[in-house]
Amino acid sequence: MFHAAIAALLLLNLGVALWRLRRGPTSADRMLAAELVSASAIAVLLLLAAGLAQPALVDVALLVALLAAVATANFVTRTWTLLHEESGSREEAGRD
Amino acid sequence: MTEWLHPLGYALIAAGTGFFVAGNLGLIRFPDLYARLHALTKADNLGLGLICLGLACQAPSLAAAAKFLLVWALMLVASSIGATLIASTALACGLRPRQQRPGSMEDDEREDTP
Amino acid sequence: MSALALAFDLLLVAALLWLAWQALFDAHRFSAVAHFMVFGLVMSLAWVRLDALDIALAEAAIGAGVTGALLLAALGRLPAKAGHAPAWRRAQRPLVWAAVATVVSATLALAWVAWQLPRPGLAGPVAEVLPHSGVDHAVTAVLLNLRAWDTLLEITVMLAAVCLVWSLGPALSPYAPATALPGLPALTRLLHPLFVLVPAYLLWRGSHAPGGAFPAGAVLGAGGVLMVLAGAVHWVHDARRQPLLRLLLAAGVLLFLAVGLAGLGLAGTFLALPDALAGPLILAVEVAAALSIALMLMAFYLYGEPGR
Numbered sequence: 001m002f003h004a005a006i007a008a009l010l011l012l013n014l015g016v017a018l019w020r021l022r023r024g025p026t027s028a029d030r031m032l033a034a035e036l037v038s039a040s041a042i043a044v045l046l047l048l049a050a051g052l053a054q055p056a057l058v059d060v061a062l063l064v065a066l067l068a069a070v071a072t073a074n075f076v077t078r079t080w081t082l083l084h085e086e087s088g089s090r091e092e093a094g095r096d
Numbered sequence: 097m098t099e100w101l102h103p104l105g106y107a108l109i110a111a112g113t114g115f116f117v118a119g120n121l122g123l124i125r126f127p128d129l130y131a132r133l134h135a136l137t138k139a140d141n142l143g144l145g146l147i148c149l150g151l152a153c154q155a156p157s158l159a160a161a162a163k164f165l166l167v168w169a170l171m172l173v174a175s176s177i178g179a180t181l182i183a184s185t186a187l188a189c190g191l192r193p194r195q196q197r198p199g200s201m202e203d204d205e206r207e208d209t210p
Numbered sequence: 211m212s213a214l215a216l217a218f219d220l221l222l223v224a225a226l227l228w229l230a231w232q233a234l235f236d237a238h239r240f241s242a243v244a245h246f247m248v249f250g251l252v253m254s255l256a257w258v259r260l261d262a263l264d265i266a267l268a269e270a271a272i273g274a275g276v277t278g279a280l281l282l283a284a285l286g287r288l289p290a291k292a293g294h295a296p297a298w299r300r301a302q303r304p305l306v307w308a309a310v311a312t313v314v315s316a317t318l319a320l321a322w323v324a325w326q327l328p329r330p331g332l333a334g335p336v337a338e339v340l341p342h343s344g345v346d347h348a349v350t351a352v353l354l355n356l357r358a359w360d361t362l363l364e365i366t367v368m369l370a371a372v373c374l375v376w377s378l379g380p381a382l383s384p385y386a387p388a389t390a391l392p393g394l395p396a397l398t399r400l401l402h403p404l405f406v407l408v409p410a411y412l413l414w415r416g417s418h419a420p421g422g423a424f425p426a427g428a429v430l431g432a433g434g435v436l437m438v439l440a441g442a443v444h445w446v447h448d449a450r451r452q453p454l455l456r457l458l459l460a461a462g463v464l465l466f467l468a469v470g471l472a473g474l475g476l477a478g479t480f481l482a483l484p485d486a487l488a489g490p491l492i493l494a495v496e497v498a499a500a501l502s503i504a505l506m507l508m509a510f511y512l513y514g515e516p517g518r
Contacts (some may be wrong), residue, residue, distance in 0.1 A: 001214075002106060006113050006147075008218045014225055014252070016120040020132075021244055022232065028129050028186050030244040032136050035175065036123060037248045039140050041255055042171065043116065043147050046164060047109075048258065050151045056263050056420045058163050060254060060270055062408060063429060065167055067275030069174035069401055070432045071247060073394060074279045076185045077387045077439045078286035079240065170404065177397040188389030 003051030007044045014040055031075050038068040105153035112146030115139050128194040129186055137179040144171055222256050237295045239288070243281045250274025263420035264349045267412070271428035276507050279435055283511060287382075344488025346418040353422065354492045358481045361423075362466045365499055368506050369463055376515035381447065398440040405433025409504075413496055417489070423462075423496040427503025434508040446508070452517045459509065462502030466495055 017040065020033040042061045049057035119142075122135025148168035152161035229249040236242040250273035257266035298306060336348050336356065343351035353361050387394075409426035416422035437443050445451045469491055473482040483491055 002109075004214050004218070006109060008214055008221070009113060010116060011218060011221050011225075011255075013116060013120050014221070016124055017248070018225065018228060020123055021241070021248060024238075024241065026129055026186075026191060027240045027244075028182050028191070029132065030241055031182065032123065032129075032132055034244050034247050034251075035178070036120070036136055036140060037251050039136075039144050039171065039175070040116070041251045042167060043112075043144050044255060045258065046148060046151055046167065050154060054263070055160060055163075057258060058160070058167065059412070059415070059420070060258065060263065060266050061167050062163075062170070063267060063270045063425065064251065064254070064274070065170045065174060066401065066404060066408060066429060067271065067278075067432055068171070069178060069397060070275060070279055070436050071282070072174070072178035072181060073397060073436055073439050074282045076181045076391060077394065078283040080185050080189060080286075080387070170401075173400050174397070177393045177400075180393045181391055181397075184389055184391065184393075185387065 001051075003047045007047040007051065010040050010044050010047070027075075027080070031072065034071065035068060038064055038071075101153040105150040108146050108150030108153065112143045112148075112150060115143030115146060117143075119143060129191060130183060130193045133179050133183055137175045141172060141175050144168060219259060222252060222259060225252050226256060237297065239285060239295060242295075243278070243285055246281060247274055247278035250278060264422065264425075267420055267422075267425040268428070271425045271432070275432050276428050276435070279432065280507075280510060287513070342485050342488070344483060344485070344490075344492050345416075347416065347420070349420065350416050350422050350492070354495060355483055355488060358466070358470070358483075361499075362463070362470065362481070365462050365466065365502065368503065369460060372459060372506050372509045375510055375513065379514045381512040381514040381516040394440045395442070398436050398442060401436065402433055405429060405436065409433075409500060413493075413500055416496060417493065423499040424503065426496075427500035428507065430500060430504035431507030434504055435511050438508060438511055443508070446512065447516045449517045455505070455516070459502055459505050462495070462499035465498040469495055 014037060017033045017036040020036070021030055024030055042064050045057045045061040045064070049055060049061070116139075119135050119139030122139060123132050126132045126135055145168045148164045152164040155161035155164060226249065229245050229252060233242050233245040233249055236245060250269060253273060254266045254269040257263070257269055333348070336352060339356065340346070340348060340351055343355045345351050345355070409430040412421040412426040412429065413423065414421075416426070434443065438446075446455060469483070470481040473484075474480045476482075476484060
C-alpha cells in the first residue's frame with residue numbers, strides 16, 4: 001500500500017517532466033526531461049517490484065537504467081552536431 | 097534482529113520521495129540548463145538512491161537487496177557521466193551559463209570551456 | 211488500494227495519450243523524438259500494469275532504448291534546416307482529420323473485437339503442453355516452440371531490413387561531436403561489463419521467467435551502439451572481417467532454419483522440437499538469435515554497408 005502510494009506520487013511527478021519536455025527551451029532540456037522520466041520510471045518499477053512482490057520488475061528497471069546511458073551518449077555525440085549548426089537565436093540557455 | 101530495518105526502509109523511501117519532489121521542483125524553477133542539470137543529476141539521483149536503499153532494507157534476501165543497489169550504482173554512473181557529457185557539449189555549442197543575477201545559486205557554477 | 215490503482219492507471223493513460231499526440235504532431239523534430247522515447251518508457255510501465263512483463267522488457271529495451279537511439283542518430287543526419295517540420299497546409303487539414311477519424315474508429319473496432327475474444331484465451335492449452343516444451347516459462351514456450359514460426363519470420367524481417375539498409379550505400383562516417391568528450395570512453399568502459407552480463411542473465415532467465423532473446427539482443431545491441439559511439443568498434447569496417455560479420459548476422463536465422471529442418475526430418479513437422487532435446491535447442495537458438503539481433507541493431511546504426 002505504502003509502496004503503491006509512493007509510486008503513484010512519483011507518476012504524478014511525471015507531469016513535471018512532460019511540462020519540461022513540451023517547453024524546452026533547448027534540446028538538452030528535453031533530454032533532461034527524458035532522463036527524469038527514466039529515473040522516475042526506475043523508482044516506480046522498483047517500488048512496484050517490492051509492493052507487488054514481483055522481483056522480475058527489477059530487471060525491467062535495470063534495463064531502463066542501462067538504456068538511459070545509451071540515450072545520453074547518443075544525444076551528445078550524434079544529435080547535437082545538428083543543433084550546433086542552428087544554435088544562436090533559438091538555443092539560448094538563459095531563456096526560460 | 098532485522099525488524100528495525102523495515103521502519104528504517106519506510107523512512108528512507110519517504111526521504112527519497114522528498115528529494116525526488118525537490119529535484120522536480122528544481123527542474124521547473126531553475127533558470128538555465130546548467131542549474132537544471134544539477135537538479136536532475138544530484139537531487140533526483142539522491143532520491144532514487146534513498147528509495148533503492150530503503151527497498152534494499154526491506155528486501156527478502158541479500159541477493160535482492162544487492163540488485164536494488166546495483167540499479168542505483170548503475171544510475172549513478174550513467175547520470176554523473178551523462179551530466180558532464182551534456183554540460184560540456186552545451187558549453188561547446190555556445191550555451192552560456194546564466195550569470196549576473198545577485199543572490200542566485202548558479203552564479204557559482206562557472207565552468208571552464210574544455 | 212483499488213482507487214489507488216485506478217488513479218495510477220488513469221495517470222498512465224493520460225500521459226500515454228499526450229505523449230503519443232506530441233510525438234506525432236510536434237513540429238520541432240527533436241521534441242517529437244524525445245516525446246517518443248518517453249512514450250516508450252511510460253508504455254513499458256503500462257505493460258507492467260497489464261501484467262505482461264515480457265513485453266515490458268521488450269518495450270523498455272527496443273521501444274524506448276534502441277529505437278530512440280536510432281531516431282536520435284537519424285535526426286543528427288538531417289540537414290540543419292530540418293529541425294522544424296513544416297506546418298500543415300490548408301489542403302492537408304481534411305486529410306489529417308480523415309486519418310485521425312480512421313484511426314479512432316479502427317481503435318474502437320479493435321477494442322470491440324478484443325472485448326469479444328473468448329476468455330480466458332489460450333493460457334489453458336499452453337499450460338497443458340508446457341511440460342513438453344522444454345522450458346518452464348509460458349511466453350518463451352510460445353515464442354520458441356509452439357509458435358516458433360512467428361519468431362523465425364520476425365528475425366528474417368530484421369535480416370531483410372539490414373540488407374535493405376546496407377544496399378543504400380557504404381557506411382557513413384559519423385560527424386564529430388561538438389567537443390572532446392573524455393567521459394564517453396569512461397562511460398563505455400564502466401558500463402560494458404553490465405551490457406554483456408545483463409543479456410546473459412536475461413537469456414538464462416528466459417527459460418523460467420520473463421526474459422529471452424529479444425530483450426537480451428536489444429541490450430547487447432545497445433551496448434554495441436555505445437561502443438560504436440565511443441569509436442571502439444573498428445573491426446566492423448575491416449574488409450577481412452566481413453565474412454565473419456555476415457555469418458554472425460545470419461547466425462540466428464540459419465540456426466533457427468536448421469532446427470526447423472531437423473524437426474521436419476525427425477518429427478515430420480517443420481519446427482517441431484523433440485521433447486528430450488527441446489530445452490538445449492531452444493537455448494542454442496536463443497543465444498544465436500540474441501547475438502544476431504545485437505549485431506543487426508549495430509548494423510542499422512552504420513547507415514550502410516561497412517567495408518566498402
